[in-house]
Amino acid sequence: MTLLDEIETAIPALRRYAHALVRDSDRAEDLVQDCLERAVARRQFWRGEGDVRSWLFRILLNRFRDGLRSARGRAQLVPFEAVPDPGQPAPQDAQMALREVHAAMARLPDDQRAALLLVAVEGMTLTEAARILAVPEGTVASRIARARAALRGMTGRPEHRSPRTEGSQT
Amino acid sequence: MTTSDRSDEGILRLRHGDEADRARLVTMTAEDPALRESLAEWDRQDAALRALYEPVARERVPERHREVIARAERRGERTSTIWARIAAVVALLAIGATGGAVGSRLTGGADPDQALASAAFRAYATYTVERRHPVEVAASEEPHLTNWLSNRLGERIVLPDLSRHGFSLMGGRVLPDASGPAVLLMYSDADQRRLVLYVAPGPGREESAFQFAQRDAVRGYWWYDDNLGCAVIGDLTRDRLHDISRDAYAQITGT
Incomplete structure (x- = not known):
């Protein structure tokens, strides 16, 4: 090749x-x-x-x-x-969750989003991600940790549920 | 890392680590329900992210992206024939000529790019012999040096650090080039051997490959990138000069 x-x-x-x-x-x-x-x-x-x-x-x-x-x-x-399609018919739970995640991703700082996507979606190791982002591994680890905590908070997991996401739970 | 590091960051390092790290994590989850719950949460996040973004990767690649590759393939064929021809000429010349003559003969002729290499060789010849005033502003006067050179050049430039090649920056000066104010950086090694990096504006120039040129014992590599023409000139072996040029290139362009 x-x-x-x-x-x-x-x-x-x-x-x-x-x-x-x-x-x-x-x-x-x-x-x-x-x-x-x-x-x-x-x-x-x-x-x-x-x-x-x-x-x-x-x-x-x-x-x-x-x-x-x-x-x-x-x-x-x-x-x-904008998070897509507010006018669509009421989405099912799974789709709702994806829209929440999408919206939450949009609120993350760029460097956290960039780091999380490399490992979560592109399947890279922390070492690879650190090399690509040109920062130490510890920095990548802390960006990803903060991104994951923020996502958890914003997507209304029970222990961190926020009022904004109440309405989306059945 | 020790297995006792159960902070989110510690766990993340294992989860996104190598195989051994992930195996260790599996062992750790066996006796730790809270950890299992965190990991399950992260798995759900990853699954959601993949579900959100994976469809893009399955779409047909837009034509304009594929065209970049196709264009390069067509151009690549041409380039390789040119290089094959140059190699043949080098082989012929090498039979009768001294090594020093070969490079300059090759870069001679009607090539308009010769201007950059010529200017860089001239600057090298003029200033590396200077004992008292090799540079206008010394490297010790940072950040003034970078700001001044960037302002005159009209482009923000990084002054490459070549210390891992044994060369430290002495300083720089501004020179008139046909294309506008150019910058000359001078470096020296422990033996007081000098090396220059010549940077001239090259607005609208296509990015080019590294080109080699030689004048007697002095060799150089030059290239165009990001509206700048750059040349590294020194009395060094071609291999060393190539390494240094690559490094300078990477630092200037930030890749």
Whole structure:
């Protein structure tokens, strides 16, 4: 498999991650496109050390952070995209739970969301995630711990149920 | 980590650790119902997250993403033939020529990119021989040095740390380049051997591969990226110079 093949193979995972990270789907696709263009332009610097997927995620996250930097000051960032479809018929419990999680994810700080998604959705180890995020493992562990605690609080698990989510419980 | 670390972070390190870590966690849950409940909660979170975002990965990849790869494949074929041709020329020249002549002959000719390499070689020749004023502003004057050079260049730049290659930053200066104010950083090693990094504006330039050039015993690598043209020039072996250039590149671009 050539490096280009490997990059192509990683596109579905990059899209999954970008959409979870950014939520606005146009921006997520732009982020993936940007990441792919960078990766392809720089593929001659790839020496076969480590994992192509990690390298791609690192590029994607760098572009994400660059985007945030340049967006700051220019325009107010929309905190998160509206949770989908309030007008739909009453969803079933399972769907309701997913919408809660989706909304809760949107409220997490970017660095916590970025770290949690790497391990929870992309199935990476903490070591891999730390390398991709370029921070120590302990930092990743604490971001994920805080993200998980916040999610638990926001999605109304019994021991942390908040008034906001009362109505969603049957 | 010890098995007694039952903080969320400690448990997370095991849960998202290697196989041995996860096996240890299984043993720990056997006698700890509260831990089992935390883990079950995290499993539910992960399942919900996967259910939310997995469908995106199953969608058809948008055409424009696939086009990036397809374009590179077409271009890649061209590049490799060019490199094959260059390799053939190098082989021919090497028969009769000294090593020093080869690189400069290759980068000569009508290549417009030669301008960057030429300017960098000129700057190297002019300033590395300076004993009293090798740099305009010394590295000790940070952050002024970075701010000044970034302002003149019009781009925020990172001054690469090349200490793991044995080179420390002496400082820098601003130079006139055909494309606008350029920056010259000078480094030296324990033997007072000097190395320069030349950074010039390259607005609208396509990102390029590393290119090698040589003038007598002096060698260089140059490339374009992020609207900047960069060249690392030094009296070093090609391998060492390549490593240093890669490192400089990675630090400048932040990848």
